[in-house]
Amino acid sequence: MTAITCKDIHFSYKPAFLKRYDVLKGLSFAVAEGSIYGFLGINGAGKTTTIKLLNNFIKPDTGTVTIFGLDARDIRARSFIGYMPENPGFYAYLNAREFLTFISRLKGTDRAEIKSSVDDLLRLVGLEGHADMPVSRYSKGMGQRLGLAQALIGNPALVILDEPMANLDPIGRRAFRDIFLTLKEQGKTLFFSTHIIPDVETLCDKVGILMNGMIVKEGSLDDLIASHIEYIECILRGREAAAFAERYRSQALGVTVQADNAILRFADEKLADAIVRDLAGSTVRMVSLEAHTQSLEDIFLHVAGGR
Amino acid sequence: MKKVSIIAMNTLKEAIRDRIVYVTLFLMLLGLLASQVITPLTLGEQIKVIQDLSLAFMNFFSVVIVIFVGTSVIRRELDLKTIQLILSRPVRRYQFIVGKFLGMVLLDIIILFIMGAGVILNILLIDKGIYYSMWYFHEVHYRALITAMAFMALQLVVLNAISLCFSTIASSSVLGAIFTFFLYMVGMFTQDLNVLLKMVHTSYLTFIITCIYYILPNLSILDLKNQAIYGIVPNFNQAAFLVLYALLYAGFLLIVSVLLFGNKEIK
Ligand SMILES: Nc1ncnc2c1ncn2[C@@H]1O[C@H](COP(=O)(O)OP(=O)(O)OP(=O)(O)O)[C@@H](O)[C@H]1O
Ligand SMILES: [Mg+2]
Numbered sequence: 001m002t003a004i005t006c007k008d009i010h011f012s013y014k015p016a017f018l019k020r021y022d023v024l025k026g027l028s029f030a031v032a033e034g035s036i037y038g039f040l041g042i043n044g045a046g047k048t049t050t051i052k053l054l055n056n057f058i059k060p061d062t063g064t065v066t067i068f069g070l071d072a073r074d075i076r077a078r079s080f081i082g083y084m085p086e087n088p089g090f091y092a093y094l095n096a097r098e099f100l101t102f103i104s105r106l107k108g109t110d111r112a113e114i115k116s117s118v119d120d121l122l123r124l125v126g127l128e129g130h131a132d133m134p135v136s137r138y139s140k141g142m143g144q145r146l147g148l149a150q151a152l153i154g155n156p157a158l159v160i161l162d163e164p165m166a167n168l169d170p171i172g173r174r175a176f177r178d179i180f181l182t183l184k185e186q187g188k189t190l191f192f193s194t195h196i197i198p199d200v201e202t203l204c205d206k207v208g209i210l211m212n213g214m215i216v217k218e219g220s221l222d223d224l225i226a227s228h229i230e231y232i233e234c235i236l237r238g239r240e241a242a243a244f245a246e247r248y249r250s251q252a253l254g255v256t257v258q259a260d261n262a263i264l265r266f267a268d269e270k271l272a273d274a275i276v277r278d279l280a281g282s283t284v285r286m287v288s289l290e291a292h293t294q295s296l297e298d299i300f301l302h303v304a305g306g307r
Numbered sequence: 308m309k310k311v312s313i314i315a316m317n318t319l320k321e322a323i324r325d326r327i328v329y330v331t332l333f334l335m336l337l338g339l340l341a342s343q344v345i346t347p348l349t350l351g352e353q354i355k356v357i358q359d360l361s362l363a364f365m366n367f368f369s370v371v372i373v374i375f376v377g378t379s380v381i382r383r384e385l386d387l388k389t390i391q392l393i394l395s396r397p398v399r400r401y402q403f404i405v406g407k408f409l410g411m412v413l414l415d416i417i418i419l420f421i422m423g424a425g426v427i428l429n430i431l432l433i434d435k436g437i438y439y440s441m442w443y444f445h446e447v448h449y450r451a452l453i454t455a456m457a458f459m460a461l462q463l464v465v466l467n468a469i470s471l472c473f474s475t476i477a478s479s480s481v482l483g484a485i486f487t488f489f490l491y492m493v494g495m496f497t498q499d500l501n502v503l504l505k506m507v508h509t510s511y512l513t514f515i516i517t518c519i520y521y522i523l524p525n526l527s528i529l530d531l532k533n534q535a536i537y538g539i540v541p542n543f544n545q546a547a548f549l550v551l552y553a554l555l556y557a558g559f560l561l562i563v564s565v566l567l568f569g570n571k572e573i574k
Binding site for chain 2: 052056057085089091103106108
């Protein structure tokens with residue numbers, strides 16, 4: 001079953017006295033159950049707006065949003081979701097433990113289970129030492145951790161996170177990544193928005209790039225990267241390396257010779273096979289053969305730049 | 308109903324951890340102490356003056372608490388975005404609004420109990436206490452006093468509903484507080500529109516004034532302070548009418564709030 005589907009969503013903000021502002025213009029995507037989906041887009045692309053639609057905070061002008069097959073407006077859809085807002089705000093008058101208890105009760109967790117599950121969550125996000133401190137004294141990163149803890153209350157099948165890694169130090173980032181991978185192992189579905197590309201690269205099964213109110217590029221990481229092989233680089237070593245490399249100059253993008261080393265760059269994968277075959281009868285050795293793909297960052301910048 | 312009560316209890320918790328409640332109660336205490344000093348100077352009128360002052364303080368300070376707490380109770384959730392953490396759970400929007408409202412009503416009851424106890428004690432000190440003197444012309448009607456306090460609670464419930472309604476519309480809690488206070492002041496004079504009605508003789512003016520009369524909250528009819536001092540207690544029919552009026556008015560505003568909030572974009 002698909003965890004999230006958005007079909008042809010149009011949405012515009014209609015501020016009083018101001019011109020209406022179209023944010024989403026035909027957004028469609030689907031998130032498979034049990035996968036991690038990275039939702040990329042520049043500032044103001046409409047990531048947060050999309051997430052608000054998933055939570056039924058706002059309603060689409062046209063189009064449908066479903067959560068595990070239920071319309072997002074259906075109250076039952078809410079019980080599948082754990083949601084972490086960007087820059088989450090908390091009640092200044094509650095400490096972390098009281099807050100998590102309050103949300104657990106709203107979520108309908110058994111009273112008997114609440115205490116131990118709250119303790120577990122605090123430990124999971126590394127706030128066990130600050131559980132009784134007023135949340136008003138929390139640093140941003142601590143708020144982020146509490147934000148994740150409250151999203152995981154009640155063991156939701158779908159966790160939606162709006163820029164979860166913002167404000168985190170490298171250790172926190174690492175900890176979050178481990179938590180996300182554990183959740184995936186447990187069969188949970190994760191959907192998160194971000195600008196931080198390394199997080200997407202190491203985590204996501206699928207990424208979608210949001211631009212001009214639509215998904216302009218979507219695919220598994222491998223697909224996105226494979227469709228963007230820039231060149232293949234082959235490093236040869238030996239006294240005859242330079243002469244060997246020269247033979248391919250006409251088919252190559254470039255040949256660089258440096259003492260006994262020659263570097264060959266070419267775009268065609270088939271050329272690699274030919275080179276390997278030719279090497280068999282020569283004294284030249286191949287030191288490395290590497291495909292240089294565009295990184296997701298390049299792809300993202302490419303798409304973002306060409307709007 | 309369970310969700311509503313969880314939200315109501317959290318709202319109450321927020322209110323009683325708010326400094327404003329204690330500051331106001333403290334100011335009220337100062338007021339009562341001052342009345343103990345002033346009253347003996349009003350020879351022969353002590354009983355009337357102490358009741359007047361105590362009830363006026365009680366009314367004023369409870370209204371202050373209700374306006375401040377009542378207008379921030381929704382607004383703060385929206386401003387801090389904590390509302391997102393609630394409405395992303397299986398909680399319906401009307402449950403949120405009704406929970407907030409009931410939390411405020413609980414707060415009303417608690418502060419009126421505390422203030423009421425203070426007022427009764429304050430009056431007892433004069434009535435039965437050290438200043439007891441034989442030339443008192445008045446007596447204290449405790450039953451009427453407590454009845455007046457109960458109707459004060461109803462007045463606060465209506466005010467809660469007004470502030471709730473404004474805080475779902477207004478874009479800042481200060482604005483909400485100003486509107487609520489304004490409507491409270493107007494509400495205290497709504498009954499006087501009757502006087503105006505007797506003076507105008509044009510039919511369309513009469514119609515407009517009658518409409519306004521019925522739309523505006525008629526808070527002064529719930530104000531039984533003066534009657535209480537003279538020991539006048541509303542009979543059953545009058546009391547039933549007042550209770551019904553207050554509950555219907557508050558209920559109507561609650562429904563309006565729920566409808567407004569149901570379509571609100573949560574940002
Ligand atoms: N409440 C609102 N009223 C009017 N316009 C809004 C509102 N919220 C957002 N917008 C506009 O909608 C667009 C999308 O905003 P959104 O917050 O969804 O972007 P985002 O992708 O989450 O950006 P960021 O990376 O900065 O968080 C922005 O141009 C913003 O100006
Ligand atoms: Mg955003």
